[in-house]
Amino acid sequence: VAEHCIGIDLGGTAVKIGLVDSKGKIRDSIQIPTGSGRTAEAIGESIVLGVERLAKKNPKYPARAAGIGVPGFTEPSTGTITFIPNIPVLEGYPVTRRIEKALGLPVFADNDANNAARGEFLFGSAKGIRNFVFITLGTGIGGGLFLNGDLYDGYKNYAGEVGHMTVVPEGRVCGCGNYGCWEAYSSVTAMVKRAKAIIEKGNQTRLKKYYPDRLEAKVIADEARKGDFIAEHVFSEAAKYNGVGIANLINTLNPEAVIIGGGVSNAGSYLLDRIRHFTQIYTVRKSWEAVDIRLATLGNSAGIAGSAALAFMKTR
Amino acid sequence: VAEHCIGIDLGGTAVKIGLVDSKGKIRDSIQIPTGSGRTAEAIGESIVLGVERLAKKNPKYPARAAGIGVPGFTEPSTGTITFIPNIPVLEGYPVTRRIEKALGLPVFADNDANNAARGEFLFGSAKGIRNFVFITLGTGIGGGLFLNGDLYDGYKNYAGEVGHMTVVPEGRVCGCGNYGCWEAYSSVTAMVKRAKAIIEKGNQTRLKKYYPDRLEAKVIADEARKGDFIAEHVFSEAAKYNGVGIANLINTLNPEAVIIGGGVSNAGSYLLDRIRHFTQIYTVRKSWEAVDIRLATLGNSAGIAGSAALAFMKTR
Numbered sequence: 241v242a243e244h245c246i247g248i249d250l251g252g253t254a255v256k257i258g259l260v261d262s263k264g265k266i267r268d269s270i271q272i273p274t275g276s277g278r279t280a281e282a283i284g285e286s287i288v289l290g291v292e293r294l295a296k297k298n299p300k301y302p303a304r305a306a307g308i309g310v311p312g313f314t315e316p317s318t319g320t321i322t323f324i325p326n327i328p329v330l331e332g333y334p335v336t337r338r339i340e341k342a343l344g345l346p347v348f349a350d351n352d353a354n355n356a357a358r359g360e361f362l363f364g365s366a367k368g369i370r371n372f373v374f375i376t377l378g379t380g381i382g383g384g385l386f387l388n389g390d391l392y393d394g395y396k397n398y399a400g401e402v403g404h405m406t407v408v409p410e411g412r413v414c415g416c417g418n419y420g421c422w423e424a425y426s427s428v429t430a431m432v433k434r435a436k437a438i439i440e441k442g443n444q445t446r447l448k449k450y451y452p453d454r455l456e457a458k459v460i461a462d463e464a465r466k467g468d469f470i471a472e473h474v475f476s477e478a479a480k481y482n483g484v485g486i487a488n489l490i491n492t493l494n495p496e497a498v499i500i501g502g503g504v505s506n507a508g509s510y511l512l513d514r515i516r517h518f519t520q521i522y523t524v525r526k527s528w529e530a531v532d533i534r535l536a537t538l539g540n541s542a543g544i545a546g547s548a549a550l551a552f553m554k555t556r
Numbered sequence: 557v558a559e560h561c562i563g564i565d566l567g568g569t570a571v572k573i574g575l576v577d578s579k580g581k582i583r584d585s586i587q588i589p590t591g592s593g594r595t596a597e598a599i600g601e602s603i604v605l606g607v608e609r610l611a612k613k614n615p616k617y618p619a620r621a622a623g624i625g626v627p628g629f630t631e632p633s634t635g636t637i638t639f640i641p642n643i644p645v646l647e648g649y650p651v652t653r654r655i656e657k658a659l660g661l662p663v664f665a666d667n668d669a670n671n672a673a674r675g676e677f678l679f680g681s682a683k684g685i686r687n688f689v690f691i692t693l694g695t696g697i698g699g700g701l702f703l704n705g706d707l708y709d710g711y712k713n714y715a716g717e718v719g720h721m722t723v724v725p726e727g728r729v730c731g732c733g734n735y736g737c738w739e740a741y742s743s744v745t746a747m748v749k750r751a752k753a754i755i756e757k758g759n760q761t762r763l764k765k766y767y768p769d770r771l772e773a774k775v776i777a778d779e780a781r782k783g784d785f786i787a788e789h790v791f792s793e794a795a796k797y798n799g800v801g802i803a804n805l806i807n808t809l810n811p812e813a814v815i816i817g818g819g820v821s822n823a824g825s826y827l828l829d830r831i832r833h834f835t836q837i838y839t840v841r842k843s844w845e846a847v848d849i850r851l852a853t854l855g856n857s858a859g860i861a862g863s864a865a866l867a868f869m870k871t872r
Binding site: 313323370371383385387388392393394395396397398399400401402404405406407408409416418480481484487488489491492493494495496521522524526527530531 | 629639686687699701703704708709710711712713714715716717718720721722723724725732734796797800803804805807808809810811812837838840842843846847
């Protein structure tokens with residue numbers, strides 16, 4: 241059996257394709273533009289060409305399978321993408337079967353946060369942990385639940401939609417139509433929006449110099465660390481609602497670990513400390529004592545390595 | 557293999573013991589007082605005597621195993637009760653092994669809400685459903701998660717502590733030390749407390765005639781149904797936070813069904829209608845469309861039948 245798998249990270253602007261070994265190391269990778277306005281068929285075709293190019297460049301490392309990570313939902317048995325808001329032309333398109341047929345390899349597709357959870361289990365900070373929750377803090381908030389040693393996908397593969405957990409009934413408006421969702425408080429989008437609103441009210445803050453276009457999670461975290469009051473407030477407010485959301489998951493699932501990934505996790509221990517404090521406040525004691533909250537380790541390679549992890553786990 | 561199991565419902569005031577057939581029918585049952593001030597050893601001894609008495613009365617239906625339902629936590633491998641606030645003398649006592657030894661039957665113990673979930677799976681409204689959430693709305697709020705065809709107990713057997721999910725950060729004080737827990741809004745205790753506070757402020761309501769000692773979930777539901785404004789308000793407020801809590805579980809776990817049990821579920825369709833409306837408000841559309849919310853069917857027999865279901869499932 242070949243010890244490599246292909247990981248395909250299907251993003252709104254680019255498709256990243258990597259050749260990944262059984263330890264999670266990305267041996268080689270390429271990136272192709274997703275291309276707005278292209279047909280589903282054309283996108284599928286460029287993915288096939290990309291994988292073939294990667295295979296040709298690396299003849300010593302044949303892949304045994306490929307995994308696709310989708311920012312949305314898939315139908316596991318057919319591999320059809322059912323929901324993908326960034327590339328809606330792919331909805332209803334059997335991308336998985338299309339690629340499988342062209343490549344002659346088994347191909348699998350799943351939600352990107354689910355795949356990132358698989359990646360952390362095989363290669364990252366959840367190695368050997370049978371019950372954990374993976375949370376990705378980025379533009380939105382996603383989750384992957386790993387229960388009894390495997391990814392838990394629910395009745396129709398929609399499990400882990402934790403970003404739309406209500407943390408403040410009738411709170412901030414969310415893109416989903418509800419009010420008070422976790423991601424309306426703790427996503428990068430929410431933090432930036434909150435910082436902008438505060439700046440626009442005239443508060444004194446060093447964040448002003450990044451307003452409006454360079455205001456992002458990294459500068460908020462950096463200025464917070466340097467003691468800017470408003471940056472600290474925005475960051476801690478987001479961390480507080482991370483605490484509520486994560487505590488609710490811990491109380492419900494009693495996991496051994498919670499793994500924090502996504503762009504915000506680049507803030508490292510500054511984020512982790514705050515999340516730990518807030519989560520403890522809202523968690524029942526026994527489950528708190530049983531859990532460890534830690535950062536994901538795959539970082540920027542989570543997309544490719546996670547998609548490859550799906551392929552590894554489905555063909556072992 | 558004998559087609560009967562013993563179900564033991566360990567309550568704060570009484571221990572109920574029943575002989576249950578493989579369809580969930582309770583053939584015979586007895587009840588013994590738990591007895592305050594008794595030693596763990598004495599309580600264990602009366603349970604053994606109770607089971608023996610039941611066996612002697614029903615020689616045609618030998619039991620193949622016994623299950624115990626505990627209002628608290630157990631350590632699954634040893635059967636030791638680790639937390640039982642109503643009968644603290646039992647904490648640390650290996651009640652399961654003690655009874656097993658005396659009876660010569662395999663004996664299992666688990667949290668009562670987990671067992672009620674098993675009961676609904678084998679005998680009740682969750683028959684054949686592989687992914688569902690069981691919620692018990694009573695003095696407190698408990699839960700049992702049934703995932704991938706089996707009870708999910710988490711890393712240390714604390715999963716399903718849904719009553720302490722935070723539904724209103726910094727909201728009403730909860731006995732657990734946190735603020736804003738679901739059970740501080742939607743348990744019977746919370747509803748009665750809320751009704752009393754409103755009566756004490758002088759609001760006009762037919763609930764006054766039950767104040768203070770006969771104010772309970774049933775009369776609040778009855779008067780609400782008859783159109784009393786305050787009773788309707790108290791009942792709907794509790795139902796709203798049931799909606800938030802249940803929606804958070806649906807968004808996270810994408811179950812096929814949510815089963816509502818416990819004393820409050822006696823309010824029947826009046827409760828169910830309200831829970832369905834509120835839950836839909838807070839649930840993501842796809843997971844909402846996949847789920848059915850329904851009432852538990854075991855009712856008052858949930859304690860005995862659920863405990864027996866544990867025994868059936870562990871010995872099949």
